[in-house]
Amino acid sequence: MTDSTTLPNPPGAESSTVAGRPRPRLAVLKFASCDGCQLSLLDCEDELLAVASAVEIAYFPEASSRMEPGPYDVTLVEGSITTPHDAQRIQEIRRISRTVVTIGACATAGGIQSLKNWADHEDYLRCVYASPEYISTLATSTPIADHIKVDFELRGCPISRHQLLEVIGALVSGRRPRLASHSVCLDCKRKGTVCVEVAQGIPCLGPVTHSGCGAICPSYDRGCYECFGPAAQSNCHSLTDQLLNSGTAAETLLPLLRNFNASAPEFREASNRVASMAAHSHKESGIAAETDCIKEFRHE
C-alpha cells in the first residue's frame, strides 16, 4: 500500500537530473514545534551529503546561515499554526513554494500542543505566563493543511528519516514517493515481536497507528502511543471498543488517543466518542464526582 497523495509536477523532474540545469531549491521552515523533525534531516549523516548534492539547500536556518529568498521548489514545513502571524506566514510560503511537504505530527495533525483545542485557552495563558497580554496566540493549534493546500504529508513524532529521504529522493527524480501506510501492528508481526497487548495486557494503539517508527515501543515492552498518527483505513472505533471491553479504563484510553496526533480526525473522533461514553456511564451509574481526567477531556 502507498499513500495516495498525488503530487503536482514534481519540480525535480525538469530541473535536477539534466546536467547544467539548476538543482531543485529546498527550503526548511518551522512553526510551533520542537525542531526534532528538522533534526531528522541533519541526522541523515551519510545520506545528507547526497541530499545536499541533489538539491540546493536554499533556506534552512537551523543548519546554515545561508538564507536565500524564494521561490522554492520543495518546502519542508515543520510545526503547527498557533499564532495569527504564522497563519499569515504559511500563506506566503505556499505562494512561493511549488511543492509543500509537511514533516511531522505538528505540521500534519496539530501536534501535542493541539491539546489546547479541548481546553480553555485563557486558562492556559494564565497558567504559563505572568503577563498574558504580551502573548499573541490563537486559541487552537491546527495542521498546515487546514490553512493551505499541502502536496505531501509525512507523519511521525519525530518523522522517520528513511521516509524523509524517500520523499526528497522521489521529488528530485520526479516520481511519486512510495511510503507504506499500513499499521504498526503489521510491523510487529514482521519483526516477530510478541504482541504486548495479547501477552501482557498493555493497551496498544499499534493496530490503528501509521507505520514508520519501526514498531519500537512493543519491542521495549510498552504499548504504541500513536506517534505516527492514524494508519490508512484505521478502525479506531473497533479498537477502542475492544480495549474498553477487555478492561482498559476510559481514563487510560483517553489520554492515549489524545496525544501527539490528538487532532488527527480519526483520533479526534475516537477520543471524543470515548469521552462521551465515559461521561454517560458516569452519569448513569450515579457517580457525582467525575474525575478530572474525564472533565478535562469532555470539551468539544
Add this chain to the structure above:
Amino acid sequence: MSETRTIKVEALTRVEGEGGLHVRLNGNTVEEVQLSIYEPPRFFEGFLRGRPLEEVPDITARICGICPVAYQMSAVHALEQALGVSISPEIRRLRRLLYCGEWIESHGLHMHLLQALAGRAIHPINVAVGGFYRAPKKEELRKLIPAFEWGLQAAIDATRWVAGFDFPDFDRNYEMISVCHPDEYPMNQGRIVPTSGLSIDVSEYEQMFAEYHVAHSTALHSHRTSDHSSYHVGPLARVNLNREKLCENARRVADDIGFTTPCFNPFKAIIARSLEVIHAFDEALTILREYKPFKPSRIPYQHRAGEGWAATEAPRGLIYHRYQVDDQGKVELAKIVPPTSQNQRQIELDLIDWLPRVLCDDDQHTADECERLIRSYDPCISCSTHFLKLTFDRRESRDGGP
C-alpha cells in the same frame, strides 16, 4: 551623531528554536539590547495538568527535539521524588549513560548510543518513571564500544584543535550556576552551586531563582530573587565548578591546553563543551564495558499525592522541573525552567558590553559578531565550522522600535 540606529538580526541561524536580536544604538552608546525568542508558545505546563504522570517523560521530551533526554531525566527524577521511589544503582548508571549519549549527540549529532539504549535518538521511548521500559541487551550496547573508542580519541583531538582558536579577550563578572555532586561530574543529581555564595538544595531553587515575563520574548527570563541579577548556566559553569570531577582524560587535556578555571569568557564555552564530550565518551565507555542486563528495569510504585522537583544538567545548562501529583497518578501542576530562558538576560547583558567593541559602520560585521557571542551559549547544532552569512535589516528611526 544623535540619530538612533537599529540593527536587527531577523533570525538567528543555527540555534534551536526561533529568535531574533534587536539592538538600539544612540551614536555609539548601546541603549537597548533585546534577545527576542518568538518561538510560538505551546503551553506544556498547561496541558500536562490532568495527564497520567507516566506520560510526562514522553510529553516533556517534545519540548525540545535536540535535548529530549534532559527533559525526560528531569521529569522522572522529580516524579520519583513525589512518589517516594528509589531507583537501583543499575538504573542510575544506565541513566548516566543515556545522558552521556545526549551530550555527545547534542554536541556532535552522533546518534547511535541513544538509538541503542532508548529506541530512537529523537524523543526516546525507553525512559519510564521508575527506570526503563526494558533494559538493553548486552550485545545491543557492547557493539557500540569500538565507535566510542574512536569517538573518545576524536573528542580529545577536537578539543586540542578548538583550544587553538582565536578567542576575544572578554572576561565577564559572572555568577555561574551548576549542579554539583560529591562523587561525579554533574548530570542527574546534586546540589545547586553558584561560583560565589552558598550552595542550595534543589528544593530551594524557586526561593533563589524566579522567572519573569518580558514583552519581547515568549520565553520567560530568570533572575536571582535576592537582587534580580542574572546568571549563567551551561558547560562553562559546569567545568568551572566541577573541573576535578572530569575524567582523567579530560583533565589531562585541560591541563595540556592550559585551560585555566574559573574561566568567565563566554566565547571559551566551546572548550568546556569539548572537554565535556571527552568526559561523556569516557564515562559512556566505562558503563558500556561493564554493562550487564538487570532486573527489574523499572522499580514498581504506588500512586500517592505528592510533590517532587529535580535539577539536572541539559547540554545547555541547568534544567529544573517541579510536579505536583494526586493520589490517582494525575499531574496537578508542572513547572519547567529550561536553560535557555535562564541564560537569556545574561546574553543581553553580555551584548551590551560586547557591542561597543564590535561596532563599526558595517552593520553586517556588527551583527555577525553579536551572533557569534549568542551562539557561544547555544551549541546545539553549532558543530559546523563555516563562517556566518546572514541577512538583516538596517533602518533609522527615532523611536527605535522594530
